[in-house]
Amino acid sequence: MLLFMRLCLVFCLGTLISSLSPLDQAQAREITDMAGRQVSVPDHIKKVYSLSHPVSFLLYAFAPERLVGLNFPIREQDKPFLPKALIDLPVFGAVMGHGAAMNPEEILGLHPDVLLVWLDRFSDNDKIIQQYGKVGLPIVFVKADGIEDYPETLRFLGQIMDKKERAEQLASYIEDVLKRVEIAVAKVPEGGKRRVYYAESRDGLATDCDRSFHTIAIRLAGGDNIHHCEQSTHGGMEAIGIEDIIARKPELIIAQSRDFALGAPTNPVWREVEAVREGRVYIVPRIPFNWIDRPPSFMQGLGIQWLANLFYPDLYPFDIKAETKNFYRLFLNVDLNDADLTQILQ
Incomplete structure (x- = not known):
């Protein structure tokens, strides 16, 4: 009888674990994204997909090895000037902009840990959450309107993606450029x-x-x-x-x-x-x-x-x-x- 109860307990635990989503099974943490939303993300973000071109471009420089797909094909003449990690990635489209529209269900086959989205004041962010949130993946909004946003955005991504050193390297360069140009223009x-x-x-x-x-x-x-x-x-x-x-x-x-x-x-x-x-x-x-x-x-x-x-x-x-x-x-x-x-x- 005791053996039977132990077997039942093992079976029930196995069923419960298998029913959990990837985020449930991984150790999760709460973050505040750049739209001020509370989002549960994995402790270790190893794979990402961006639904927006500006954020994708930022990832090309910051973390190309973490991307699981592209918004649009890379032109042949551009390939020699890009990280090799990007060249053979599949293309799945974007929320907006040129190129194909993205199918939310296709995201699941990429197995990203999070979805990153441009915090664009002209977009319907609630609609994006409703449309893409149904796949069960965390959606994280980031700022990317222009170069003034990038130091803060890079440090934010560095924090959540455990790449603080790379983030600081790029953010510091941009801050230095902005400061030097500002000083010149002020004259x-x-x-x-x-x-x-x-x-x-x-x-x-x-x-x-x-x-x-x-x-x-x-x-x-x-x-x-x-x-x-x-x-x-x-x-x-x-x-x-x-x-x-x-x-x-x-x-x-x-x-x-x-x-x-x-x-x-x-x-x-x-x-x-x-x-x-x-x-x-x-x-x-x-x-x-x-x-x-x-x-x-x-x-x-x-x-x-x-x-x-x-x-x-x-x-x-x-x-x-x-x-x-x-x-x-x-x-x-x-x-x-x-x-x-x-x-x-x-």
């Missing part, structure tokens, strides 16, 4: 900020507000974005007329489209713009990722230095080749040669 005389137009589309007539998260890098670098307004949508890319651009007299144009940048000097309409006539149209570097926007990422740590030097070369002297090599080595663990630099900076 610009009142009313002396360079007027900048941000041209995003192939025709040059889509832009973003000066108070948009899409233009944070321009703002931090001390540029006076001529499109003065508040961001009203997540995507931005607001239409503007060429007459408005001519009237606002930008001294420089920061262009996302190579076609626009190369075509504007021979376009009689665009030659009415001072920046075009004077040859001050600059193409944003984008290998392996955009230096200033779409999506915002850690690359802004290099992008705001490039911009500050374009705007105020005397106030912010900048050896772009040396700093690019240093940045790629630190953030992407890639050593660049001269041919790489030519490809990135062309």
Whole structure:
């Protein structure tokens, strides 16, 4: 009888343990995410998936070995400039942005310990929790609007993912850059900020507000974005007329489209713009990722230095080749040669 009772007890315990979720079986802890929510996560987070492009990009630099999948395929020309841990990962989409929409059920097959989500003020966070929380995995929101968020976000991730040393290394670099750029910009005389137009589309007539998260890098670098307004949508890319651009007299144009940048000097309409006539149209570097926007990422740590030097070369002297090599080595663990630099900076 005693033996029978012991066997029953063992069977019941086994059934109970097998019915628990992975988080129940692992030792768990309570954290407060960057949205102020209390979340139970495993003591040791070894696998993560990001539902949002900006957070994924941050993980490319901070913890590529912990990612279990990507939001979109990596372009062939970008692969030599990225950590090898990323190259062969499967692609499963994202909550928003370009690329495929994500199927919540597919996440389970990846077996991540947590899901990370961009704390985006234009998103319906409750809807994201409802949609993706049903798979039974912890959802952790993190800030990633722009480079100003990254020191705090990196230290937060370092704390919950047991990577404090790496987090501090990257956070300290960004803080140092922000401080140096701020000091330089503070020396610009009142009313002396360079007027900048941000041209995003192939025709040059889509832009973003000066108070948009899409233009944070321009703002931090001390540029006076001529499109003065508040961001009203997540995507931005607001239409503007060429007459408005001519009237606002930008001294420089920061262009996302190579076609626009190369075509504007021979376009009689665009030659009415001072920046075009004077040859001050600059193409944003984008290998392996955009230096200033779409999506915002850690690359802004290099992008705001490039911009500050374009705007105020005397106030912010900048050896772009040396700093690019240093940045790629630190953030992407890639050593660049001269041919790489030519490809990135062309």
